[in-house]
Amino acid sequence: MEARSYIGVPVRRVEDRRFVTGQGRYTDDIVLPGMLYAWIVRSPHAHARIRAIHTEKARQHPGVVAVFTGKDMLDDGVGSLPTGWQIGSDMKEPPHYALAVDKVRYVGDGVAVVIAETKAAARDAADLVEVDYEELPAVVDAAEALKEGAPLVHDEAPGNLCYVWELGDREATDRALATAHHITKLEFVNQRLIPNAIEPRSAIGHYDPGRDELTLYTSSQNPHLIRLLLSAFVLKVPEHKVRVISPDVGGGFGSKIFHYPEEVICAWSSRKLGRPVKWTAARSESFMSDAHGRDHITTAEMGFDRDGRIVGLRVRTIANLGAYLSTFAPGVPTWLYGTLLAGQYKTPHIHVEVKGVFTNTTPVDAYRGAGRPEATYVVERLVDLAAHEMGIDPAELRRRNFIQPDEFPYQTPVVLQYDSGNYEGALNKVLEMADYEKLRAEQKRAREEGRLIGIGLSCYIEACGLAPSKVAGAIGVRAGLYESAAIRVMPTGKVQVFTGTHSHGQGHETTFAQIVAHELGIPLEDVEVVHGDTAEIPFGMGTYGSRSLATGGSAIYRALEKIKAKARKIAAHKLEVAEEDLEFRNGQFIVKGTDRAIGFGDIALTAYVPHDYPDDLEPGLEENAFYDPANFTFPFGAHLSVVEVDPDTGKVKLLRYLAVDDVGRIINPMIVEGQIHGGVAQGVGQALLEGAVYDRSSGQLLTGSFLDYALPRADDLPSFEVGHQETPCPHNPLGAKGAGEAGTIAATACVVNAVIDALYHLGVRDLPMPLTPERVWRAMRGLPTDGAAS
Amino acid sequence: MIPQTFAYKKAHTIDEALALLRAHGDDAKLLAGGHSLIPLMKLRLSTPELLIDIGGIRELTEIREQDGRIELGALVTHRMIEFSTLLKQKCPVLPEAAALIGDPQVRNKGTIGGSLAHADPAADYPAVMLALDAEIEATGPDGSRTIAAREFFQGLFTTALRPDEMLTRVRVPAMPPRSGAAYLKFPNPASRYAVVGVAAFVKLAPDDTCAEVRIGITGAAPAAFRATRAEEQLVGRAIDDRTLTAALEDLVDPDDLLSDLAATAEYRAHLCHVLTRRALRQAAERAHS
Structure with a gap:
């Protein structure tokens, strides 16, 4: 009998029962005895000096226990929120205090916290805090911020410049472009996005004076990192006296990786007051205080030879970092962006220069894809536009430039060494699924009838499975990016798996359990996955960058190898044979060529009741492993979309969306498909609907609610058509690459390419995102789109 | 997220509600479905001291036919309108418009009276009320009076209701023979309110020319309005491309229209044209069949 396989099987997600029946337990669901509620007084101004804060009236409001300001925290020795990624030795790192001390620098910057017996009392009293502001001129646009005489966000950063970063060979690229047969140039904005996880951020600080221990519950993707930053850098208390728990978390998309002011405020004020303190964001606070994503202004030129082969790529980007450096902000528009600019193509020369800029806006950091959607947008828009300009079919132009399957490992001119891939294979598959030739014929016929149909492609690559720690160190990450796991086999043979990754929608409780059940030959129901508590899990680097399966899953695999090795010793002892005479199959160690066997359950029991046991072996069956990947993983794929533009109104309708992704070995195809769906939806969102808009003079966030942020x-999306290609990752034991970001990385360029394809014959070669009906309508009529509403 | 503290009283009859309204004046607000008022209160943009809950006044929850008109109580929900067999038979454009409001949760709670009295410039009903020449019944201390839809919408969140009155009923005509109506909405991609919404009513003469026509436009301006200039051009003419092009030339003046994040006045003016043209064609087709 073959062992029941759990690999490649669409097992129903075990966590969904509690989620769909309302039994999930999120931070805001937790109520502790004596708990107080915090409300944060936020700046209504984008830039202002704080002359004075009058808190007396608020303090006297019934139910109010305390009102604290930034100065109270500073006087108590609370430090600045640190930055986890250094870009160059000259990067400017102005302090970022949990509550502003002398100046506010964006609308939503916290200035005081009111703590009361009820949330309503805290909210009411917050209106009684009087802040005397001296308003200052504000700047929200990164290009404006670099101009002479622009308002200065931080005295420590002259010209609002945080850093200038470059990668690649400037001179060789300039030379290649100077002699190119054709150059395609685009100047565009990759607009700012607001992540909008379904669960607003929430935190509870709970200080236990008897044990001098602090517990922080927080809606975070990254509990161990939060513990490290909070204890060692901000509160300066011993790390072992701090426990961070991230219970069920309702989505993050990157925005919950970072260490936020509210975590510090709740933790510190609980220590001051000796009672638990909870804060949960109102949705309007989420809009202005969750780290935003993207916000690049880019000029990019791609040169081609006579045959349509890429000879060079030059990219200049101004990246808006917001008012303060969020935890990983500096690395996102640099290393996670510039290194991906080769895409799937043999581009001999690439040079990219990025200026990181402070503005009076909400901090910007990683958002699903983090730098890689921006890079894909540059490459895939340029290739597609070049195809139109040179009169070559967009699929054909890509084919002429693909790195070929026999050219791996492939060293790009921008650091990365791709380990594997079959780019043309993925493209061919998606073209076949879509019946590309027929689509083109339909497009032609539709155009004759006055209908505007467009077909867009996007062939993307991403570097994920973050990340080899040595490489991380070399590129300025102030952390290792390995992952840890522990496997605890119990006397009854049930298994707990402790992972340092964190599931906030990805389905780890299912996928990881599948790996363990498969490897140990036990039922899925016998495996419990534990995550999100620093007191239970040895260590962890959290979940982001599509890393959980490739690094976290590999750590679990390594720990399982140790479990199996020890179990084999126990089995050999019990069966009185040599270890090498045993084979492990179906959850049993079997003496080769016989029917003598011992089951995994008996081995577990023996390990904990070691009456008859090897002399030189420790009792118990529990193993740890840390896994540091040898390289990034390189998922890739080819996506195709079909759109129709209403010639009267400019409204874009997405008719079809097809995705062929190679995310390596797949454990649970249903979960992977779900990740692709969600990712594509977010990528389509950026192309057609989403965009944060600040008022240029007042610095107010105009898209501060779902009434204005789409x-x-x-009903904005068609049913997606998803296909797979499976090229296992050659350097991790699971062969997995990661699937969480693929859809987002591909989809934005894919849909924009489709719309331009529909309109190119009308003279439209580019459009600012999101492609709102008004912008499309204006472009079709040759009117400037910058006069359009967003 | 948390409204300012307020008092709450439940009125069981129209008289009780009016008495409370009279006693508390501007400090009080009537609460029906709450789907406009409560969000504003949570953001503290509206801070009434007293909410008078009229949700329990049963006589205002009916849809009935009377003297060739359909009468809707102010508390009839969007969902009741969407699924009303009577309305689907006698005045189908109203259920069609109701189905475009918000989402099922909103439609289950929100009421026609609340929506009309709130007078959001981008709400859907006002365009339909104008095109149908509906009557709005207001009840005050001196009894009830009828306000024509075209008199009712006066400006941004402003209606002809007096502070001591409440909107009690709405009356729309049953569709006469050889008439048709349509409502087309270009939704804001975020809020799904109308960037522009156009309702058209067309009644054809025996020779298929336009005997009667009304165009109601919402979303475009601070208040919903009738496109009377275009209506005048259309009467007595067949609804065809040439007539429409000529009649709609002067449909709206962009200077009168709203400009916001969703659309400039220029684009709104264009949408008014496109949607009016489509709505008139659809209404005329329905009048034919």
């Missing part, structure tokens, strides 16, 4: 909804 997220994609079900």
